[in-house]
Amino acid sequence: MTRVEHATKSSRIGVMLVAAALVVFVLAPYWGDRQTLRLLAEIFTFVALASLWNLLAGYAGLVSVGQQAFVGLGGYLLFALAMLLDVHPIAAIFIAGPIGALVAIPVAALIFRLRGAYFAIGTWVVAEVFRLLASQVSVLGGGSGISLPAAVVIAMAPSRQLREFETYWLALGLTVLVLAAIVILLRSRHGLALTALRDNEAAAQSCGIDVARIKFLVYVLTAFGTAMIGALIFLQKLRISPDTAFSVNDWTAFVIFITVIGGIGRIEGPIIGTIIFFIMRQALADLGSLYLLMMGAVAIVVMLWAPKGLWGLIAERFGWQALPLQRRLVPTPNISKKERKP
Amino acid sequence: MTEWLNVILQGVLIGGLYAMFAAGLSLIFGVMRLVNIAHGDLIVLAAYVALMVTTTLGIDPLTSLLLVTPTMAIVGYALQRGLLNRTLGDDLLPPLLVTFGLSIIIQNGLLELFTADSRKLQAGAIEIQTFQALEGVWVGLLPLIQFLVAVAVIAALQVLFYRTALGRAFRATSDDQPVAQLMGLNTRHVFAMAMALSLAIVAIAAVFLAVRANFDPAIGPARLIFGFEAVIIGGLGSMWGTLAGGVILGVSQAVGAQIDPGWQLLAGHIAFLVILAVRPQGLFPKVSG
Numbered sequence: 219m220t221r222v223e224h225a226t227k228s229s230r231i232g233v234m235l236v237a238a239a240l241v242v243f244v245l246a247p248y249w250g251d252r253q254t255l256r257l258l259a260e261i262f263t264f265v266a267l268a269s270l271w272n273l274l275a276g277y278a279g280l281v282s283v284g285q286q287a288f289v290g291l292g293g294y295l296l297f298a299l300a301m302l303l304d305v306h307p308i309a310a311i312f313i314a315g316p317i318g319a320l321v322a323i324p325v326a327a328l329i330f331r332l333r334g335a336y337f338a339i340g341t342w343v344v345a346e347v348f349r350l351l352a353s354q355v356s357v358l359g360g361g362s363g364i365s366l367p368a369a370v371v372i373a374m375a376p377s378r379q380l381r382e383f384e385t386y387w388l389a390l391g392l393t394v395l396v397l398a399a400i401v402i403l404l405r406s407r408h409g410l411a412l413t414a415l416r417d418n419e420a421a422a423q424s425c426g427i428d429v430a431r432i433k434f435l436v437y438v439l440t441a442f443g444t445a446m447i448g449a450l451i452f453l454q455k456l457r458i459s460p461d462t463a464f465s466v467n468d469w470t471a472f473v474i475f476i477t478v479i480g481g482i483g484r485i486e487g488p489i490i491g492t493i494i495f496f497i498m499r500q501a502l503a504d505l506g507s508l509y510l511l512m513m514g515a516v517a518i519v520v521m522l523w524a525p526k527g528l529w530g531l532i533a534e535r536f537g538w539q540a541l542p543l544q545r546r547l548v549p550t551p552n553i554s555k556k557e558r559k560p
Numbered sequence: 561m562t563e564w565l566n567v568i569l570q571g572v573l574i575g576g577l578y579a580m581f582a583a584g585l586s587l588i589f590g591v592m593r594l595v596n597i598a599h600g601d602l603i604v605l606a607a608y609v610a611l612m613v614t615t616t617l618g619i620d621p622l623t624s625l626l627l628v629t630p631t632m633a634i635v636g637y638a639l640q641r642g643l644l645n646r647t648l649g650d651d652l653l654p655p656l657l658v659t660f661g662l663s664i665i666i667q668n669g670l671l672e673l674f675t676a677d678s679r680k681l682q683a684g685a686i687e688i689q690t691f692q693a694l695e696g697v698w699v700g701l702l703p704l705i706q707f708l709v710a711v712a713v714i715a716a717l718q719v720l721f722y723r724t725a726l727g728r729a730f731r732a733t734s735d736d737q738p739v740a741q742l743m744g745l746n747t748r749h750v751f752a753m754a755m756a757l758s759l760a761i762v763a764i765a766a767v768f769l770a771v772r773a774n775f776d777p778a779i780g781p782a783r784l785i786f787g788f789e790a791v792i793i794g795g796l797g798s799m800w801g802t803l804a805g806g807v808i809l810g811v812s813q814a815v816g817a818q819i820d821p822g823w824q825l826l827a828g829h830i831a832f833l834v835i836l837a838v839r840p841q842g843l844f845p846k847v848s849g
Contacts, residue, residue, distance in 0.1 A: 226809075260608060275653070279652070281652060281653060281656050281657075283597070283660065328833060328837055331834075331836055331840040332651050332792070332836070332840075333593075334593075334595070334657050335589075335593075335595030335597075335652060335655070336595060336788070338597070338656055338794065339594070339595065339597070339784070339785065339788045342631070342781070342785060343785055343788075343789065343829055343832065343833070346782075346785060346825070346829060347826065347829045347830075347833070350825055350826045350829070351826070354822060354826075361822075376844055421828045450775075466663075466781065471660070471664055475661075478657055482653070488704055496627040506672075507668040507671045508668065508672060510664055510667075510668045511664070511665050511666070511668040511669055511672070514661040514662070514663075514664035514665040514668070515661070515665060518643075518658050518662065518665075519648070519658065520659075521653075521654050521657050521658050521661070522646055522647065522654070522658065523653060525651075525653075540731065
């Protein structure tokens with residue numbers, strides 16, 4: 219008899235490191251200043267966005283350049299729910315997720331008619347439509363945008379410091395939630411199908427995997443997560459406008475570069491990529507648009523000469539995995555003994 | 561009534577410009593299954609090249625095409641040989657991400673060089689000349705030239721595809737790359753020629769765009785989207801379909817803008833989405849996939 223084993227020596231170390239990092243991050247309000255907390259919260263949201271895009275493009279092969287549609291939708295849902303319906307902002311984040319998924323269903327039905335690279339541009343058109351529609355909604359500021367009213371912000375927490383702690387923990391919590399959901403999905407039956415799909419779509423289909431259905435499922439789930447993170451991002455910013463909410467640079471270009479540089483199609487990739495991205499940003503922030511130009515160049519170089527990204531190189535060289543996702547068959551002699559007993 | 565006739569005519573004429581955006585995109589997709597996300601930014605790049613040529617040499621924009629078109633063709637050939645040929649293969653991701661990276665590089669490079677200020681090419685008196693086509697219906701001379709050039713470009717592409725040795729090479733490579741290679745075609749060169757041709761069309765489109773309206777480094781992606789929508793509305797693989805797609809997009813935008821200025825772009829996108837919903841293969845499809 220055999221059973222499936224997920225963990226390896228490296229993943230046991232990895233899980234311990236993740237657990238240790240989590241403790242450090244949860245306690246960040248006690249050791250970090252305001253600047254550090256803001257930076258960390260921003261890093262977390264990018265880890266979450268990049269991980270979601272990685273699931274979509276790296277595993278399901280759905281290369282979208284229009285995920286800003288759902289980031290912006292989530293942001294606008296937060297503002298609409300909090301301002302027009304008096305929903306508590308934190309509750310609004312959790313409502314934005316399911317609404318994002320609901321909106322994704324008809325969108326997917328339409329743009330799944332486009333294949334491959336044309337699908338990518340189709341997602342972009344959808345994001346543009348959302349942006350133009352948002353600028354028509356005058357109660358939410360129209361084209362020039364709007365700030366979250368002070369009353370809503372004050373109602374969140376009694377002091378500014380507490381509110382900042384609250385949004386920090388929220389960012390950490392949501393990111394952990396998104397990552398955990400992706401790990402659970404990948405360890406499930408569907409995850410095996412997704413991994414097969416990532417490695418070879420035709421072969422996966424010939425093994426009986428319903429490719430169209432699983433792609434649809436991943437698209438809708440990604441929209442769920444992305445809309446939630448979008449709502450969170452604009453709770454941090456406290457101000458929204460169509461151009462910032464549906465920005466292709468901020469929510470798609472950066473996210474794609476992060477994932478490609480870190481390693482597409484691996485769960486560790488977006489995390490490594492985000493760390494590199496923020497180190498580069500802190501180091502090169504003075505360069506302005508030259509910095510973006512360099513990011514683009516680095517992404518092209520990585521795509522051409524190391525298409526599996528930095529973590530791909532490491533994983534192939536040393537056989538490491540940071541989280542227990544691999545499937546290995548391990549012989550289990552004691553089960554066969556049990557079977558003999560009765 | 562004549563008011564609407566004017567609006568629709570304007571839309572038709574601008575559709576010619578969109579068809580030129582689309583023709584370059586459609587050409588390289590047809591030959592090598594590459595969707596160039598940087599297409600719109602290359603249009604803007606060509607507009608800046610035209611701006612430099614017209615200001616340094618003091619020639620008018622239409623004459624500058626004699627220089628800008630070959631320049632962009634050379635850029636296209638070099639880009640394909642040096643970079644994009646490396647990305648082609650079974651995997652969809654490399655060409656998409658590399659052209660996406662290229663788009664960001666061009667945008668920010670232009671921003672560094674030329675700042676975010678809006679620019680425009682000055683064509684002189686021709687810009688404002690109009691004539692009366694029907695009672696109350698006025699046609700601008702420049703939009704009309706632009707539309708006729710678009711028709712000529714597409715007719716020329718059609719002839720090139722079906723009547724010349726290069727066109728035969730394009731079609732052969734498009735149909736079956738390994739077999740084309742066995743027949744002695746250098747597919748790397750054929751791909752580079754296709755990209756050179758695509759960017760030559762981009763140069764023509766860019767000059768008309770830059771004479772018509774203001775441009776700045778950030779307007780590329782929207783041009784890519786217009787071109788893409790025209791391709792899909794017209795149907796993949798059909799050059800004349802591309803023209804029809806451009807015209808439909810142009811008319812939708814003009815009608816939308818007439819109803820409410822905020823609806824100009826939205827109306828174009830909605831026309832595209834409606835076509836996608838009811839006739840996903842486009843109006844005049846020729847190839848599938």
